[in-house]
Amino acid sequence: MTPDTVFPLANMAALAGWVALLASPWQPRMAQIVSGTVIPLGLALLYTAIVLAFWSSGEGGFDTLANVAALFKSPWLLLAGWVHYLAFDLFVGAWIARRARDERIPFLLVIPCLALTFLFGPAGFLAFSILRASFAAARPKTV
Amino acid sequence: MSMTETSVTRPASLPAMSLTGLFSAHPLFLGASVALLLSMVPVLAAMVLDDRQFNGVNIWDKPFKFQVALSVYLLTLAFFERFVPFQTRQARWYRWHGLAVVGAVTLEMIWIAGAAANGMASHFNVTDPVLASVYGFMGFLAVLLTSATLVQGLAIRANRETGLSPVLHHSIWIGLVMTFVLTVPVAGTMSSQTGHLVGGNLSDAEGLALIGWARDGGDLRVAHFLATHAMHAIPVFGLMLAWFGRSRDRTSVTMFAALFAALVVFTLLQAMAGRPFLGWLG
Numbered sequence: 001m002t003p004d005t006v007f008p009l010a011n012m013a014a015l016a017g018w019v020a021l022l023a024s025p026w027q028p029r030m031a032q033i034v035s036g037t038v039i040p041l042g043l044a045l046l047y048t049a050i051v052l053a054f055w056s057s058g059e060g061g062f063d064t065l066a067n068v069a070a071l072f073k074s075p076w077l078l079l080a081g082w083v084h085y086l087a088f089d090l091f092v093g094a095w096i097a098r099r100a101r102d103e104r105i106p107f108l109l110v111i112p113c114l115a116l117t118f119l120f121g122p123a124g125f126l127a128f129s130i131l132r133a134s135f136a137a138a139r140p141k142t143v
Numbered sequence: 144m145s146m147t148e149t150s151v152t153r154p155a156s157l158p159a160m161s162l163t164g165l166f167s168a169h170p171l172f173l174g175a176s177v178a179l180l181l182s183m184v185p186v187l188a189a190m191v192l193d194d195r196q197f198n199g200v201n202i203w204d205k206p207f208k209f210q211v212a213l214s215v216y217l218l219t220l221a222f223f224e225r226f227v228p229f230q231t232r233q234a235r236w237y238r239w240h241g242l243a244v245v246g247a248v249t250l251e252m253i254w255i256a257g258a259a260a261n262g263m264a265s266h267f268n269v270t271d272p273v274l275a276s277v278y279g280f281m282g283f284l285a286v287l288l289t290s291a292t293l294v295q296g297l298a299i300r301a302n303r304e305t306g307l308s309p310v311l312h313h314s315i316w317i318g319l320v321m322t323f324v325l326t327v328p329v330a331g332t333m334s335s336q337t338g339h340l341v342g343g344n345l346s347d348a349e350g351l352a353l354i355g356w357a358r359d360g361g362d363l364r365v366a367h368f369l370a371t372h373a374m375h376a377i378p379v380f381g382l383m384l385a386w387f388g389r390s391r392d393r394t395s396v397t398m399f400a401a402l403f404a405a406l407v408v409f410t411l412l413q414a415m416a417g418r419p420f421l422g423w424l425g
Contacts, residue, residue, distance in 0.1 A: 045188055048189070052259075053195075
């Protein structure tokens, strides 16, 4: 097993999770189980195993940017970093789908936020937070 | 035959209930045992990815074995907890002791897995003063976590209302106390050596199937294993006596316990002499 063989498998798993989120208006429970629990946990397991097995072989650390770059010179740790993105982006995507449903935000408006989260993680989270705050502000207050 | 008569002839109070219900008398030990069980999953996944070896076997072999052992240990204690007097279970010192035991298990596990992740030895690692003192502290933690059997065994001994037949009551508390009494000196002797293997090729690669004991030299882990499993072996002997209708035969339990202790001493001396235990087995 090499980082290059694991990489496409991790990508496919994450992609399956994002597809499930797109189906979430029709299958909300299934989408939450798949994209909010099963796939993020699977990716978390992969990440943890990589770190347990290869952390000590890497150089660098978290303290300086140069050290972070040094960490990512190890292909396994680079893969771990990538899996970290995949896992947490999907987890946030599932959270967005859940919150949007609970707060009755139209799914058509949520799709761009999901797409942003899929591609640029935190930017999607920010976009959804703006959308959410706007809906909250515009919604008539129930006293 | 009335309902009461049937229930009296049952060897132990084992009401039919859920799997976790069997261990619910000690939620902390049950929870810690389940946590150890679940944490085997990432360790096994790391084993798949990691090619590094330690002493001839995969570096994650040891953390995995400790997870199995400590999980079984805590689960056994959780099972026997039902026989501890209720007042003892409620006592503040007793609850703190249980918490300290779980803390010791956690620290041991973190150290063993952390050492594996970093490709270094956990036990017997005295390569520098810091590691030597860490090793000493691990010894303290090991005694602390083993003391759970002593405390529980004595508490069960003091309980006159376990609902157990004499032979089971006797075998359970003796088994628990013997785990402590045998494990501490055996493990203490073991830790004063330079490693768990004596003679032979000093590699774990050629060991017995599954358990990994050396077949070409002495292995100090045999005596440790048997000593710690007194808490299983002696109660199982008691259970068999009860099944064969000898539910008052406490003398046999005591004799079995003495024989078991002799076996532990024998395997310890055998290993220290550099001779294998069950070396002829596959």
